[in-house]
Amino acid sequence: MINVTVWNEYRHELKSEEVSSVYPDGIHGQIASFLNADGNFTATTATLDEPEHGLTEEVLEKTDVLMWWGHIAHGEVSDEIVERVYKHVMKGMGLIVLHSGHHSKVFKRLMGTTCNLKWREGDRERLWCINPTHPIAKGLPEYIEIENDEMYGEHFDIPRPDDIVYLGWFKGGEVFRSVCTFSRGYGKVVYIQPGHETNPTYYNEHIQQLIKNAAKWAAPEQKQEPKCPFFPSLEENK
Secondary structure, eight states, X not given: OEEEEEEEOOOHHHHOHHHHHHXXXXXXXXXXXXXXXXXXXXXXXXXXXXXXXXXXXXXXXHOXXXXXXXXXXXXXXXXXXXXXXXXXXXXXXXXXXXXXXXXXXXXXXXXXXXXXXXXXXXXXXXXXXXXXXXXXXXXXXXXXXXXXXXXXXXXXXXOOOSEEEEEEEETTSOEEEEEEEEEETTEEEEEEOOOOTTSOGGGOHHHHHHHHHHHHHHSOSOOOOOOBTTBOOTGGGO
């Protein structure tokens, strides 16, 4: 069983009727729901306004994969919690960053870049699988059609990914590295672009399967402290 913690800043849903009508239980609630409906996962949730943002050491120790959705409150995330998440990724915890989480402190900390991109209002998107042998693409079609989602376009200021699994194409002509992977320490990081708060993207069965595949791929076989013969361990640097 893969233990997943779905983190969401949970602000749009409380402020906007348009968003809450799409995700009455929050984006985190919807994602946790379809994960828990699959026998391979046990999913719990955490949100920004909980003590320690719901990401205590105890929670992260039990988490195999952390999913992260944020947008309007990136600056409110504690630097202490960012470093805590960073440490756990380096030890092997998987991290899946969703949609506007590209500008989260956590993702930028791991990427070491601005993570800026081009964007505009919604458009029809087609996610083309350009790496069909990757486990994240298992059981999915050649492309995934999304009727409407916020356009993210290149240039996306990230380091060169280990793999690009899906390339997004929008009706306006833009393209985007929509699903890509990175290795950080012993941890695996996946960025997944679709998932704007006013669109029902997380009800799409193919997107749900994509996220589940990513969680299976990112889950660690075991967690361990990165070590080097010339430097002390992270634990010794506390």
